[in-house]
Amino acid sequence: MAEIVGGFGVPHNPHFYSWATNGHPLAAEIVEMYEGVARPLRAASPDTIVFFTSDHYNIFFEESVPIFSIGVADSARGPSDYDTIPAREVRIDAALAREVQRHVVGEDFDVGASQEFEFDHTVIGPLSFLLPDPANGIALVPVFVSAFMRPIASASRCYALGRAIRAAIERHPAPVRVAAVASGSFSLEIGGPWIANDSHVGVPDPAWVERVVELLREGDVETLVAEATDAQLEQAGNAGAELLDWIAMLGVIDACAPAYLDVQPQFGHAYAAWPVA
Amino acid sequence: MSVYAVNKLCRRLVHDPALREELATSPETGLRSAQPPLDEDEIGLLLAGDVGALSRRGANSFLLHQLARFGLLGLDLESYGERIRAEWAPERAQRGF
Numbered sequence: 001m002a003e004i005v006g007g008f009g010v011p012h013n014p015h016f017y018s019w020a021t022n023g024h025p026l027a028a029e030i031v032e033m034y035e036g037v038a039r040p041l042r043a044a045s046p047d048t049i050v051f052f053t054s055d056h057y058n059i060f061f062e063e064s065v066p067i068f069s070i071g072v073a074d075s076a077r078g079p080s081d082y083d084t085i086p087a088r089e090v091r092i093d094a095a096l097a098r099e100v101q102r103h104v105v106g107e108d109f110d111v112g113a114s115q116e117f118e119f120d121h122t123v124i125g126p127l128s129f130l131l132p133d134p135a136n137g138i139a140l141v142p143v144f145v146s147a148f149m150r151p152i153a154s155a156s157r158c159y160a161l162g163r164a165i166r167a168a169i170e171r172h173p174a175p176v177r178v179a180a181v182a183s184g185s186f187s188l189e190i191g192g193p194w195i196a197n198d199s200h201v202g203v204p205d206p207a208w209v210e211r212v213v214e215l216l217r218e219g220d221v222e223t224l225v226a227e228a229t230d231a232q233l234e235q236a237g238n239a240g241a242e243l244l245d246w247i248a249m250l251g252v253i254d255a256c257a258p259a260y261l262d263v264q265p266q267f268g269h270a271y272a273a274w275p276v277a
Numbered sequence: 278m279s280v281y282a283v284n285k286l287c288r289r290l291v292h293d294p295a296l297r298e299e300l301a302t303s304p305e306t307g308l309r310s311a312q313p314p315l316d317e318d319e320i321g322l323l324l325a326g327d328v329g330a331l332s333r334r335g336a337n338s339f340l341l342h343q344l345a346r347f348g349l350l351g352l353d354l355e356s357y358g359e360r361i362r363a364e365w366a367p368e369r370a371q372r373g374f
Contacts, residue, residue: 191342193365200358
């Protein structure tokens with residue numbers, strides 16, 4: 001039977017790969033924080049990663065904007081939106097992806113199946129740090145959680161989806177080691193009214209970032225879900241609902257204090273790891 | 278203003294280098310060939326790089342900023358930020374920005 005080996009959370013700033021490779025003043029910090037997640041991820045030795053992310057208008061826009069969708073292709077290339085991150089083909093565990101979709105739809109979650117797509121920077125950016133060798137052999141099950149075009153799912157619905165995905169994994173007959181990874185920020189405004197006074201981006205709700213981090217440190221997922229209301233996520237910026245990816249990921253594991261947690265408050269995001277002992 | 282036409286144009290330019298080239302070299306031609314069509318008001322605001330007014334009228338700010346990311350319609354990220362901040366100054370002041 002499949003086994004869950006840990007949960008992990010990372011940001012996906014599209015410039016971090018370039019910064020890390022061209023001597024930016026934050027290069028060492030970025031590499032160190034991603035490595036804080038990569039080390040326990042490598043130690044968990046996953047065969048497959050259920051990767052929660054939110055499309056940035058790159059996959060879903062014209063035909064449909066699903067609230068949830070699972071990628072069921074055999075593989076997908078990316079990133080489609082930033083040529084400053086090395087492109088790679090990423091294998092998808094299509095058998096598990098289809099099994100997860102079948103199970104969660106059976107549990108009354110209306111989750112679509114994406115059959116052909118390209119990943120954007122929200123997936124390929126973090127993978128460049130977590131799994132830099134494209135030939136690592138680890139497959140993804142991408143789970144797309146809509147976060148940029150309202151209406152969006154509630155935090156409790158995303159957490160419940162995570163629990164349902166956990167159940168699907170645990171009943172999967174193949175002996176697969178499965179990790180869950182979430183990609184996203186807690187407070188971030190890109191190009192909108194709440195940008196910083198000196199940039200085209202900003203962190204409009206730093207107090208919310210502190211609160212999310214506090215609750216993550218305490219392993220208090222129940223309170224996090226209760227406080228992550230739609231109004232709160234909106235106040236956190238036009239990318240603030242990326243927290244839903246973290247909440248869905250937390251549904252896959254048992255709530256507890258993380259083994260690793262570090263924060264970059266100036267970006268409104270964090271890095272964390274919950275390896276299963 | 279249709280909003281969707283503006284949003285779709287800004288979304289397309291991320292994935293369509295030919296569109297970016299056209300908007301860089303013949304912006305009005307590029308804007309007039311958009312599908313669905315932009316209305317005259319939208320074309321005027323886009324040619325003026327008036328992202329503040331477009332944002333105020335409901336265009337998606339994340340997508341609008343792609344114009345500045347690619348240096349189109351006289352915008353760069355600095356001027357983009359200045360125009361958005363100027364347009365939303367009253368609301369920003371209310372929120373303590």
